[in-house]
Amino acid sequence: MMHPIDRTKLFTDVEAFCQEIRPHEELCYVEHRYNDQVIPLARKHDLLAIPVPVEYGGRGADTVTYARALVRIGREGTGVRTFFSGHTSIGEYPIATYGNEEQKRHYLPAAAHGECILAFGLTEPDAGSNPLEMTSTYSREGDHFRLDGVKYLISNGGICDAVVTFAYPRGDDGQKLPGSRISAFIVDRGAGFVSEDLTAKMGMPTSNTAMFEMSGCRVPVGNMLGEEGAGFRIAMGTLVSGRLSVASGCLGVIEDSLTECLTYARERHQHGKPIGKHQLVQEHLAAMEQARLVSDCVLMRAAEAKDAAQEAPTNADLRNRADMLAAQAKLFITNAAWDAVDRAVQIYGGRGWSTLYRVGRHLMDVRVCRIYEGTDEVLKLKIAAGLLGKEFEAYR
Numbered sequence: 422m423m424h425p426i427d428r429t430k431l432f433t434d435v436e437a438f439c440q441e442i443r444p445h446e447e448l449c450y451v452e453h454r455y456n457d458q459v460i461p462l463a464r465k466h467d468l469l470a471i472p473v474p475v476e477y478g479g480r481g482a483d484t485v486t487y488a489r490a491l492v493r494i495g496r497e498g499t500g501v502r503t504f505f506s507g508h509t510s511i512g513e514y515p516i517a518t519y520g521n522e523e524q525k526r527h528y529l530p531a532a533a534h535g536e537c538i539l540a541f542g543l544t545e546p547d548a549g550s551n552p553l554e555m556t557s558t559y560s561r562e563g564d565h566f567r568l569d570g571v572k573y574l575i576s577n578g579g580i581c582d583a584v585v586t587f588a589y590p591r592g593d594d595g596q597k598l599p600g601s602r603i604s605a606f607i608v609d610r611g612a613g614f615v616s617e618d619l620t621a622k623m624g625m626p627t628s629n630t631a632m633f634e635m636s637g638c639r640v641p642v643g644n645m646l647g648e649e650g651a652g653f654r655i656a657m658g659t660l661v662s663g664r665l666s667v668a669s670g671c672l673g674v675i676e677d678s679l680t681e682c683l684t685y686a687r688e689r690h691q692h693g694k695p696i697g698k699h700q701l702v703q704e705h706l707a708a709m710e711q712a713r714l715v716s717d718c719v720l721m722r723a724a725e726a727k728d729a730a731q732e733a734p735t736n737a738d739l740r741n742r743a744d745m746l747a748a749q750a751k752l753f754i755t756n757a758a759w760d761a762v763d764r765a766v767q768i769y770g771g772r773g774w775s776t777l778y779r780v781g782r783h784l785m786d787v788r789v790c791r792i793y794e795g796t797d798e799v800l801k802l803k804i805a806a807g808l809l810g811k812e813f814e815a816y817r
C-alpha cells in the first residue's frame with residue numbers, strides 16, 4: 422500500500438540531522454577518524470530508511486524526494502553521504518526491490534531502526550570494473566550455502582551487521598563453475614565473515630571502508646536474494662540506485678562549496694577590495710553556479726526517470742532509460758563537483774588547501790566519486806553503448 426510521504430517533516434528532520442552532525446564531522450575529519458555519530462543521529466531523526474516502504478519501517482520517499490534529501494546530506498561531506506549510500510541506496514534497496522517477503526520483514530525494519538547496518542559487497546581485489554571476474558564461490562551444504570571469497574573496498578564493510586554480496590557456484594575443483602552465473606546473498610556478520618578497515622585513504626577518513634573475507638561462511642538457504650543466477654542483474658539494478666545517490670551527494674558538495682565561496686569572496690580583501698570584486702574570481706563563481714544549476718537539472722531528470730521505471734516494473738524501456746540517465750547523471754555531476762571544488766579551493770587560496778576548511782575537505786573526498794559505483798571510463802562506455810547498441814559494448 423502506498424502511503425503519502427510528509428516531505429516537510431522529512432526535510433525538517435534532514436536539516437536537523439545535518440546541523441547536529443556538522444561539529445562531529447569536522448572534529449572527526451581533523452582527527453582523521455570514523456564519525457561514530459552518523460548512525461545514532463540518523464536513527465534519532467529517523468533517516469535510516471528514507472526510501473524504504475512504510476510497511477517495512479521506512480519513510481516511503483520516492484526517488485526525487487530521496488535524492489533531494491541526499492543533496493542536503495551531501496553538503497555535510499561525501500563521507501557522511503557515503504554512509505547513506507552504503508546502508509540505504511545499495512544496502513536496503515536490493516532487499517526492498519529483489520527480496521522476498523520474509524527477507525524484507527527480517528532485514529528492513531531492523532535496518533530502519535539502526536539495529537542492522539547494511540553494506541553492498543561486489544568489488545573484489547581482482548574484480549572491480551568487471552564484477553564478472555569475481556572469484557567468490559558458493560556451494561549448497563544441506564540447509565545452508567557455504568560462501569568463500571574476499572570483497573574489497575566496501576563502504577560500511579567494517580561496521581555493517583549484514584552485507585548483500587555475490588558469488589559464483591563452486592565446481593568440483595573448488596573454483597567457479599565454468600559457464601555459471603552469479604547469485605546474490607544476504608550474509609549476516611554472524612555467518613562468519615571477518616572484516617578489516619582500510620584506512621590509508623586520500624579522503625573520507627570519517628567514512629568506514631573495509632575489506633572482508635568469507636571463509637566457509639554458513640548462509641541459510643533462505644538468504645539467497647532473488648532467484649539463483651540473478652546476481653548480476655541485481656547488482657546492476659542496485660547500481661542505478663547507488664549512482665543516483667552519488668550524483669545527489671555531489672550536487673550537495675557543489676552547493677556547499679558555492680555557499681562557502683560566496684561568503685569568503687565577500688569577506689576576504691586583497692588589492693584593496695573584496696576578492697569577489699576581482700573578475701577572475703567572479704569567473705570561478707559563475708562556473709560553479711552553472712555546475713550547480715545544470716547538475717540539479719540532470720539529477721532531477723534522472724530521479725524522475727527512476728520513479729517512472731519503479732511505477733512500471735515490467736516496462737523494459739523505462740528501466741533502460743532510468744539506467745542510462747543515472748549513469749549520465751553520475752558521470753556529469755561527479756565531474757562537475759570535482760571542477761567546482763577545485764575552483765573553490767582556488768578562491769580560498771592557501772587556506773583552501775587545508776582540511777581545516779570545508780572546501781579543502783570536499784576536494785579530498787569528492788575525488789573518489791569518479792571511481793566508485795562505476796568509474797568515469799566505464800560510464801562513458803556504457804553511455805556510448807546505449808547510443809550505438811548492445812553489440813558495441815566495449816567492456817564485455
Ligand SMILES: Cc1cc2nc3c(=O)[nH]c(=O)nc-3n(C[C@H](O)[C@H](O)[C@H](O)COP(=O)(O)OP(=O)(O)OC[C@H]3O[C@@H](n4cnc5c(N)ncnc54)[C@H](O)[C@@H]3O)c2cc1C
Binds near residue numbers: 548625796
Ligand atoms: C572509498 C571507496 C568505497 C567503495 N565502496 C564500495 C562498495 O560499497 N561496494 C563495492 O562493491 N565496491 C566499492 N568500491 C569499489 C569501487 O566500486 C571500485 O574501486 C571501482 O568499481 C573500480 O574498480 P577498481 O578499483 O578495481 O579499478 P579497475 O577496475 O582495476 O580499473 C582501473 C582503471 O582502469 C579503467 N578500466 C577498467 N576497465 C576498463 C575498460 N574496459 N575500458 C576503459 N577503462 C577501463 C578504470 O576505469 C580505471 O580507471 C569502493 C571504492 C572506494 C575507493
